Amino acid sequence: MVFEVDDIEICASLKERLAMTLEGVKLLFKCKADLAEIERSLKDVDFSFLEGKTMAIRLSKKSPSINASSLELERRLGAMVLERTKNTKVNLRSPDVVLRGVLAKSFYFGVKVFEVDRGAYDLRRPRYRPFFHPGSLEPRICRALVNLARPKEGSIFLDPFNGTGGFSIEASMVGCQVIGLDIDDEMCHGALRNLKSLKCDVVGVIRGDVRTLPVAEGSVDSIATDPPYGRSTSLKRALLEDLVNSLLCQSEGLLKKGGYLCFAHPAWLTDIKVPSSMALVEQHEMRVHKSLTRRITVLRKT
Numbered sequence: 001m002v003f004e005v006d007d008i009e010i011c012a013s014l015k016e017r018l019a020m021t022l023e024g025v026k027l028l029f030k031c032k033a034d035l036a037e038i039e040r041s042l043k044d045v046d047f048s049f050l051e052g053k054t055m056a057i058r059l060s061k062k063s064p065s066i067n068a069s070s071l072e073l074e075r076r077l078g079a080m081v082l083e084r085t086k087n088t089k090v091n092l093r094s095p096d097v098v099l100r101g102v103l104a105k106s107f108y109f110g111v112k113v114f115e116v117d118r119g120a121y122d123l124r125r126p127r128y129r130p131f132f133h134p135g136s137l138e139p140r141i142c143r144a145l146v147n148l149a150r151p152k153e154g155s156i157f158l159d160p161f162n163g164t165g166g167f168s169i170e171a172s173m174v175g176c177q178v179i180g181l182d183i184d185d186e187m188c189h190g191a192l193r194n195l196k197s198l199k200c201d202v203v204g205v206i207r208g209d210v211r212t213l214p215v216a217e218g219s220v221d222s223i224a225t226d227p228p229y230g231r232s233t234s235l236k237r238a239l240l241e242d243l244v245n246s247l248l249c250q251s252e253g254l255l256k257k258g259g260y261l262c263f264a265h266p267a268w269l270t271d272i273k274v275p276s277s278m279a280l281v282e283q284h285e286m287r288v289h290k291s292l293t294r295r296i297t298v299l300r301k302t
Helices: 010-017 035-043 070-083 118-122 139-148 166-173 185-197 240-254
Strands: 023-032 054-061 097-103 106-115 156-159 177-182 202-207 220-225 255-266 278-289 292-301
Touching (some): 010 023, 023 035, 035 106, 054 070, 070 097, 118 139, 139 220, 139 292, 156 166, 166 177, 185 202, 240 255, 240 278
Parallel strands (some): 054 097, 177 202
Antiparallel strands (some): 278 292
16 A cells, blocks of 8 residues: 655654554655566665665565566566665665565555564463453454554553453553443453453443443444454344444544544345445455455445
8 A cells, every 4th residue: 555644753653553563664666567668667766765775675565466476576686776775785684774665466565664563463462361262263363453443642442342352451552442242241341351451441341232322422433343253252132233233323423523434344235225425445355265255334424
């Protein structure tokens, strides 16, 4: 994904917030996935920022459009960069600057700005928490859905199917004040243990039913949640369609104007009634296993 930022300093925030991203790269050029075009574009780049520094080129090949290995391309592009710089040396182990190339439908080339610490998410995996229950989503997936709900630091975040607290944990990590709700008393107590163990900013974990949410109208800035539909979850005799539609109905009243709701559901569930005051922003699909594809839907309160 390529997007524009007004200030490169925003990358520091992105580094701490992103979950499904490996690296952030400042784009130097984009061109057709053709070797001659790549070399032509490379000649137009001012590489003076490399003078007196060490560098390495890392290339990810996602398309077979060029009949050469990643290593061969790295060497060829590296030689061209060295020809255009002074006092620049190659250091493959610990370079001062990493130049990143991605060969896909187009070719992207830039300077690595940051790398996401994915290990931090691993340390928060469900099995390492005080309270564990099968079916809990991994932290990186929870963070991705939380990010899709666009919460801001200091805002009120709600997960109405809180479970063991995965979404609430990730929302707290980005600076939200979190409210978790679950119909199961054991889950509420267990989630609270998990949240406290990670020193999360918790407004409360409430035992309640999504069909009659005990939260004041217009008090929530963002909602991200994953209703129970997996093999290891219980619906407490409620139909999934009813729960999802109740979630949408309740969210319409709870969300402030401009607030976002991000929720996951099986792709086969299509009988979803979106309230008139909520607009569809985006949808994504994630394959879980051969019999389940998770659809992620994002709505905005207009």
